[in-house]
Amino acid sequence: MKASELRNKSQADLDKELNELLKAQFSMRMQLATQQLTNTSQLGKVRKDIARVRTVMTEKAAKA
Numbered sequence: 001m002k003a004s005e006l007r008n009k010s011q012a013d014l015d016k017e018l019n020e021l022l023k024a025q026f027s028m029r030m031q032l033a034t035q036q037l038t039n040t041s042q043l044g045k046v047r048k049d050i051a052r053v054r055t056v057m058t059e060k061a062a063k064a
Helices: 003-007 011-033 041-063
Strands: none
Touching: 003 041, 011 041
C-alpha cells in the first residue's frame, strides 16, 4: 500500500487498517515461531505498512 492511498483515508479507516496489520503481524510471528511461515519477506512488508500507517496518522494529528 502506498502512503498517498493512506492520506486519502479517514482517521477511523486508518485505525481499522492499523488493527488489521497488527493482527496480521502477530499471526505471522506465531507462524514463524512454529516454523509454519514459508514466505518470511511478508513479515517485513507488514512492518513497513504498519510504519506507513502510523506516519500518516501522526501527520494528520499534527495538522489538526
